[in-house]
Amino acid sequence: MKYFVITIAVLLSFVSCNKKEKTAVETKTETPFVWEGANVYFLLTDRFNNADPSNDINFNRNLETGKLRGFKGGDIKGVTQKIKEGYFTKLGINAIWMTPIVEQIHGGTDEGTGLSYGFHGYWTSDWTAIDPNFGTKDDVRELVEAAHNNGIRILLDAVINHTGPVTAQDPLWPEAWVRTEPQCDYQSYENTVTCTLVKNLPDIKTESNEAVELPPQLVKKWKAEGRYEQEVAELDAFFKRTGHPRAPRFYIMKWLTDYITDFGIDGYRVDTVKHTELYVWQEFKAQCDYAFAEFKKNNPEKVLDDNDFYLVGEVYNYGISAGKAFDFGDKKVNYFDKAFNGLINFEAKWNAAQMPLEEFFNKYSNVLNSDLKGYSVLNYFSSHDDGQPFDPSRVKPYETATKLLLCPGASQVYYGDESARSLIIEGTQGDATLRSFMNWEAIKTDAKTQDVLLHWKKLGQFRAKHPAIGAGVHNMITKAPYVFSRIFSKDKYQDHVVIGLELPLGTKTIDVSSVFSNGERVYDAYSNTYATVEQGVVVLNTQTKIALLESAD
DSSP: OOOOEEEEOOOOSOOOTTOOOOOSOEEEEOOOOOGGGOEEEEEOHHHHOOSOGGGSOOTTOOSOOSTTOSOOOOOHHHHHHHHHHTHHHHTTOOEEEEOOOEEEOSSOEESSSSEEOSTTSOSEEEEEEEOTTTOOHHHHHHHHHHHHHTTOEEEEEEOOSBOOOOOSSSOOOOTTTEEOOSBOOOSSSHHHHSSBSSTTOOEEOTTOOOOOOOOHHHHHHHHHTTOHHHHHHHHHHHHHHHOOOSOHHHHHHHHHHHHHHHHOOOEEEESSGGGSOHHHHHHHHHHHHHHHHHHHHHOGGGOOOSOOOEEEEOOTTOOGGGTTEEEOSSOEEEOTTTTOSEEEETTHHHHHHHSOHHHHHHHHHHHHTTTTTTOEEEEESOOSSOSSOSOTTOSOHHHHHHHHHTSSSEEEEETTGGGTOOSOOTTOOGGGGGOOOOOHHHHHHOHHHHHHHHHHHHHHHHHHHOHHHHHSEEEEEETTTEEEEEEEEETTEEEEEEEEESOOSEEEEEEOTTTSOTTOEEEETTTTEEEEOBTTEEEEEESOSOEEEEEOO
16 A cells, blocks of 8 residues: 655744644645445446436337336446536545446346336446447546546446346357356255346356357457457457466456456456356456556556455345355355455345444444454445335435444445435336436435435545544444544554544533543534544534544644
């Protein structure tokens, strides 16, 4: 990790008798980015922001669909636009995870909820191309550049488990590549891995080491686009370098790692992890690490820091209580070692609803600093395919922010969490209710929405500034009022904060003796108030029940 030291010489001509100011040189260490405490914003590319209406319809995808099951216009340019406007920075976001942007099947299919197109990105047709509904490779390049210029990392979404469904426009991949049966029953390890997730979702034969030829539909497509020879030459070079057989999974790994070497993305959220063999993810990590090292070597001016490439996995129903071992019933699998930096934590929303705050926070700190030390979990309260979110009606947006953003571990803000975008949409079926378009109009015009957003901004910015919140050690200071500290250290960097929740309105006395020294000046980032530590406490007179205390010295 590189820590940049910034030296600021402050020349004071006048010193106020009411203020204690330093008259010497101040030395500050820049806050390092730590994946274990990241604040990740998850968005559906098609549902976030439409900056280019000219790409809204492609491949004649214009049939009537089930409600919220067609493309709605969101694109890569829309994400870039909001980065440049400072939306994510003001929200304290330091990483953005986008649903897959690769080319989707051209046709639609009905899964029992009305005709659906691949707006969500998980129905791949061609891993080497960007779907024109989302944008172009130049758009991706601009996205990553804009994000990095604002200190934000980009996570794309990797799918190796399956292709898109078969439609009249989208033929089945060759038998050597995919299976179409049996369908998974999820009763054992084998019947979760060597099977199709649902009907008409061809399963890549990730276990196979048999060499296969390119699917004829890709050959035809690439020749028509004038890039067949280039793609084949790159594949030849990949297989020569790695020594891997020309098996299905290695083709896809090559195609996915191209997004690292070509654009410098910072990580992948990996889809359907438990439905694929563990060694596949260990192999994938090795190729991602190689590609990231190559990008850094070839683009030293674009390197943000010394962090490695980041992989976070979706092992459906994994919870932090399991530690490293996910239990299939007949087999336990460790997806952390030699594979993932973290896993999505499906348990967080339940813990937040059922546990007192101290029990919730303390549990996560203990696990992350013992069984999962060196790794992390990505906590979420709502998502794109979880039909039981923490607050579907959005009646608890303040509580959601407080519990999610102050919880140990990395945090996943689902688009619209911060603006109370409703997760109950009349007329939808299944997960479509979770996927409405971002409620930008409410953010612009609705006072209540703006107040909710302000709460998320204050907590998010504080979290982004202090890796101690997500990656540090939690200690309760007082039970009533509820006050706790978080302390983090890595190499020469140290970070410590004191946080008070459920505080009385007006005058409040907060014990900070275990973290701050007498005479030290502290700043409450929630109320924008300064105070000085006297006899181990700070006294604030604010009309808020929250205090976010950091050193002001």
